[in-house]
Amino acid sequence: MPSGALLFQSIILGLLLGGLYALLAAGLTLYFGIMRVVMIAHSAFLILAAYLAWWSHTRLGVDPLLSMIVTVPLFFACGVLLQRVLLARLRPVTLTMMSVLLTFAIAVLIEGLLGYVFTGTQRRIQLGYGSASFGIFGARVAVVKLIAFGLAAVALLTLYLLMKKTTFGWALRATIQHRDAARLVGIETERVAGYGFGLGLATAAIGGTALALDTTIYPSLHWHWIGPLMAIIVVGGLGSVPGAAMAAMVLGMLQSLLQIPLGTTWAQTIFYLALFATLAFRPQGFFGGRLAQRF
Amino acid sequence: MTTRMKRIQWMTALGASLTLALTACGGGDDGGSAGADDPIVVGISLPLTGDFSEPGKGVQRGYEAWAKITNDKGGLLGRKVELKILDDQSNADRVVADYEQLIGKDNVDLVVGPFSTRLVVPAARVAEEYGMLFVEPAGAAKEVFEQGFKNLFYAAPAVANDHYNHLAEYILALPPDQRPKTAAYAAMDDPFAQGTAYGLKEKLEAGGVRTVVDEVYPPNTTDFGSIAAKIAASKADMVVGGSQYQDGVNLIVALQQLRYQPKLAAFSTAPTNPEFAAAIGNKTEGILSPTGYTQDAKYPSNTEFVEKYTAQFGSPPEEDEANAYTTGQVVAAAVTAVGCAEQGDCQKKLVEWVRTNTVETVVGPLSWDETGKPKGAHMIQQWVGGKIQIVLPADAKETDLVYPKPAW
Numbered sequence: 185m186p187s188g189a190l191l192f193q194s195i196i197l198g199l200l201l202g203g204l205y206a207l208l209a210a211g212l213t214l215y216f217g218i219m220r221v222v223m224i225a226h227s228a229f230l231i232l233a234a235y236l237a238w239w240s241h242t243r244l245g246v247d248p249l250l251s252m253i254v255t256v257p258l259f260f261a262c263g264v265l266l267q268r269v270l271l272a273r274l275r276p277v278t279l280t281m282m283s284v285l286l287t288f289a290i291a292v293l294i295e296g297l298l299g300y301v302f303t304g305t306q307r308r309i310q311l312g313y314g315s316a317s318f319g320i321f322g323a324r325v326a327v328v329k330l331i332a333f334g335l336a337a338v339a340l341l342t343l344y345l346l347m348k349k350t351t352f353g354w355a356l357r358a359t360i361q362h363r364d365a366a367r368l369v370g371i372e373t374e375r376v377a378g379y380g381f382g383l384g385l386a387t388a389a390i391g392g393t394a395l396a397l398d399t400t401i402y403p404s405l406h407w408h409w410i411g412p413l414m415a416i417i418v419v420g421g422l423g424s425v426p427g428a429a430m431a432a433m434v435l436g437m438l439q440s441l442l443q444i445p446l447g448t449t450w451a452q453t454i455f456y457l458a459l460f461a462t463l464a465f466r467p468q469g470f471f472g473g474r475l476a477q478r479f
Numbered sequence: 480m481t482t483r484m485k486r487i488q489w490m491t492a493l494g495a496s497l498t499l500a501l502t503a504c505g506g507g508d509d510g511g512s513a514g515a516d517d518p519i520v521v522g523i524s525l526p527l528t529g530d531f532s533e534p535g536k537g538v539q540r541g542y543e544a545w546a547k548i549t550n551d552k553g554g555l556l557g558r559k560v561e562l563k564i565l566d567d568q569s570n571a572d573r574v575v576a577d578y579e580q581l582i583g584k585d586n587v588d589l590v591v592g593p594f595s596t597r598l599v600v601p602a603a604r605v606a607e608e609y610g611m612l613f614v615e616p617a618g619a620a621k622e623v624f625e626q627g628f629k630n631l632f633y634a635a636p637a638v639a640n641d642h643y644n645h646l647a648e649y650i651l652a653l654p655p656d657q658r659p660k661t662a663a664y665a666a667m668d669d670p671f672a673q674g675t676a677y678g679l680k681e682k683l684e685a686g687g688v689r690t691v692v693d694e695v696y697p698p699n700t701t702d703f704g705s706i707a708a709k710i711a712a713s714k715a716d717m718v719v720g721g722s723q724y725q726d727g728v729n730l731i732v733a734l735q736q737l738r739y740q741p742k743l744a745a746f747s748t749a750p751t752n753p754e755f756a757a758a759i760g761n762k763t764e765g766i767l768s769p770t771g772y773t774q775d776a777k778y779p780s781n782t783e784f785v786e787k788y789t790a791q792f793g794s795p796p797e798e799d800e801a802n803a804y805t806t807g808q809v810v811a812a813a814v815t816a817v818g819c820a821e822q823g824d825c826q827k828k829l830v831e832w833v834r835t836n837t838v839e840t841v842v843g844p845l846s847w848d849e850t851g852k853p854k855g856a857h858m859i860q861q862w863v864g865g866k867i868q869i870v871l872p873a874d875a876k877e878t879d880l881v882y883p884k885p886a887w
Contacts, residue, residue: 190712193737197704304533306725308758315735315762315887324711326736329704398732399701400725400758408699443705448696449668451705 186444193323194440200329202436206429207336208391208409209416210343211384217360217423218380221271221283226388227406227413228291229259233392234401235298238307248309248396249331255389263385266290267378291406298403306402314398332394339390340429343383347425356380360423415455419462421469430471431458518561519554519820521546521810522581522590524602529569531595534799538594538616539564541796541803544788549807551787555814563587567598574598578605588820591806594799596620596670603631611822612829614809616802620670624850630830632847634806634840635771636855639674640681642769643719644856645871646745647682649880650717657882659716659742663692665706665730666721675747675769676721691715700726707733714739720746728758735762735887742883743767750867751798751860761865765884769857772801772842773869775877780808781841805840812838 215223237248274282317324347353358366420431442451526535546560567573592615599618606613619639666676691713718741727749750768788796813832819825837846859871870880
């Protein structure tokens, strides 16, 4: 029987982990929602952002968080460009399947370039507060994990407000709900889709920076992430950002708690069990609501 | 998962293929019996791309340094040494095909081993089939020596399970009131990494140190918070990591974040990596690690190796490079003593010689048991005063072991 202290510590770790998962998965669910693109390269962009954060810290001496001033707009532009130049050219009938191949190629390309430019050596950002933590009712909260969680909260809240309160957000949601109808009421769905894709990649810039704060990075790391992230967005309901966030929190927490009795190997299978259960019993996702039912 | 550390190294691959193409054109045109002027061709398959490409290239540099230093001194038996290196892409099927080709088709004189247990075992099977001497630099897991190979020898001081032997002796010799009573183990699910931790676990359990945490994690684990939480909650007196590099670093930082302060912390591989201190923010004081090689070892051939290697490659050799060099030294000693180096009967004599003799190498004198397992143990290093120094065994130590370890 695990002690209360260990349970409480695991819950805190699970919460922090879930927050990070939510941030990392947000972009993925957006691409799905807007245009049914399976974006295999999302996690490769996360690692790219992590490398840029590491590079700006080591070479330029700036705090990794500051690298976002450059990477967020850069990734946004990159996303718009990617959608306009490559994905928009795919035929709608085979879009989903072809997008897998296309983005797979992009992922391999990014990994190759990272390996070429930064070598395969594993890197870690050396922060003065890297191992700092504070106590809360007997449990410890690592500062870097809290910063990553904070980043996730701010980014997801901004995304939520953007979707709910701005004209662009309405247009984006309309495009997600019914592309043809949106076009009929005068929304330029192509442009909106491009911006939506850019938005997704912008979250990858933030997510990658958050990831870099507390983990060792290497070019092929993205393959370890894409599986759990895909599971999260399916469980959350494709296209639903709040759904992805909920699923991420639940799965992060479950992983952390199952670790106590089952160990690491089995705790990780929770993602695939959840994925299986979702596809078998509720293909539209457990947290997605109406939006996701289109898929 | 299998794509871990997979990098697309076009340049290396291209360079390697070019080199191969050139050596293929240059050598091997005689094909017939070895004359006194023919080079001694050493066939090697290495993981130059794929999962093990990073250490694989280290091993390649070690072999190249050995060939150069040997040739600069006039070669072996008065003949030049020539390496024929193939890339197996870290793939066990490819490694088999490579050695089949090297021995059967290219008719090389000698073969030496690739990197990692997973490739050494299939490669050794081919060498065994052809009756070739097979000295290898990197199959340290105990599985290698349970296959019944007659021709295999591991060119390093100890196998994975014996890495921590000196530390086990030290701990069990401590007075009972100081000796750690409980220990937490976390090991990567990998024959080598797990072997190191479990070698120590067995000995400490037999000596009465209770195991309170025993975690095995898959190689693709990215989050170590939960494992660290378990270890911290157990308040174990000591923590042992059976780690490679990134997992070791991530676990140590996660433990530090939870303010877990063990009396003793030992991790394999990671702490001896040149990037280790920077990676964990210099909070290294007191961390222990087994190592099979140090540039500072006073063996005569090591002084020469470090100096000439540094001149050749611009930086001093690490453990992978040293293991490959050691492999070369063992083979060279056998060839020199026996006076031949071709396939056939000569190989039998070479195997017999290695089995019954001790070879002076850059990691000290090496000798082997029936299974090809080296009869030795690793040195134990500790981070003391901001640098990693040998603390065990007593006759090799640079400084005293610090116990209990300072807070990190």
